[in-house]
Amino acid sequence: MSETNPPPVPPAPTQSPGTDLPPPLPPRRGGCATAFMALFGLFLLLPGLCALLFGFGGLTESRPDPSVFFLILLGLAVCFAGVMLVRAAIKGS
Template identity: 90%
Template sequence: MSDDDRPINPDGSLPSLPPPLPPPRGGCATAFMVLFGLTLLLPGLCALLFGFGVLSESRSDPSILFLILLGLAVCFAGVMLIRAAIKGSS
């Protein structure tokens, strides 16, 4: 058999094959990713609760605002971890 129907690169060589796909992730790893992501959502919930309390005061401390932003960033990481776990399992 010949490979006449395969395209050839401009330099005359045959095109390389794409790399093989990695093996699918197991259900246990997906479950741990979702559980850890849910755990990371808790600092974000606390940041929202304390953030509303701090913003309702007339005087706010910049260090508290930094901690609130840090909690929201951790919450965002949890959301992205859950998203990656769900997207990778399908």
């Protein structure tokens, strides 16, 4: 009734030589999408330029309006998005 021999241990699985390969690269983005990203990114840089111009003008006033500073920060945020979009277009996927 009682067994003195334990059941045999199955052998450890061996790795096949093809499992060490890195995962495949994602498909490349087309040239039209890259050009569109770069152009739209450059278009988004314009609000940042206006924000800088109005920001310097707002700092020279004796009583600056707080709502203008909010619009300046919004323009700089849009400009940052444009910089990131141009960077992504140049860098690729």
